[in-house]
Amino acid sequence: MDGEAKLPMRSDCPVNFTVEILGDKWSLVLMRDILFWGKHTYGELLNRDERISTNILAARLEYLERQGLIQREPDPKDKRKDRFRATERGIELIPIIVEMVAWAAKHEGWHALGPKGSPGQMSLIRRAVNTKNKYPTIEKFKEKVRKGGYIFEDFA
Amino acid sequence: MDGEAKLPMRSDCPVNFTVEILGDKWSLVLMRDILFWGKHTYGELLNRDERISTNILAARLEYLERQGLIQREPDPKDKRKDRFRATERGIELIPIIVEMVAWAAKHEGWHALGPKGSPGQMSLIRRAVNTKNKYPTIEKFKEKVRKGGYIFEDFA
DNA sequence: ACAAGATACTTGTATAATGCAAGTGAGATA
């Protein structure tokens, strides 16, 4: 997680490309927090269920910014804080995240964790698994985030 | 990568669930090899562009089997070999992988690696990025693998 | 104005995941 070069990828395959950027334990979870739950500050991202460590969060935020998935800007109301918002490249991760939700929802192991999802979460899951309105739903999600909102805004 | 328990997940979120299972540098790349390229033996999986190490491959294959994504069976023609085939749970990863292809294809960094893709690979990419026929294409992919084939069969 | 708390970090150290190189034993091949 230092000043590594971007290019020496293991191959030219697009699957490998995406895995090399996002294939870790935190990147997509943090993008979920920003895109779906509207968590935009260090403190908000820190106090989530997964309990990321402070040093890992700082390193990951710098990494995601370097990868062009988020942008950092000072909070106008509190000079201690920065706000992290998704770039267009980050917003385009929504389809991947939705398919991950659909995959989890289809398989037993996740349900065994208990039906602790909020109504908003469950509502998304139903739409994500339902092929009929999956793609229009995803487009609405992207549009909402582009306008400065977040996906679970209406259920929060 | 030892005999770890499955359940103590960091949260009950379906995104986190999927990330905890697939969020590493190799799982999805290996599933790509099996599902898209029809690579089914240790040796075939070892000799791919990404150059996985022998010990990592052995550990990952055991892991993917333990996660119920692949199934191991002896090769009928060569007693030294096993064959690894995707389970239904593994086949259901295809939509995630396709969205990862679409994401890479949309963004500059991947194209900078050079247009080294085979015609078959490029053909998939075009269809994966095109929302119109994405869903039926993905369903055909799944059906093909369920019948014992692999996605790039016809272009190989 | 000032003390106390909040916020976003850093630092130090431990464990886990990944990477590399060199073996090894069972089974196929000539």
Add this chain to the structure above:
DNA sequence: TATCTCACTTGCATTATACAAGTATCTTGT
């Protein structure tokens, strides 16, 4: 039956992640 192929294992180096404690800057309440 000698050699080669194949699927590994072992040992060690490096990188990523985890945990606990500390620190500098800014805000808040009095």
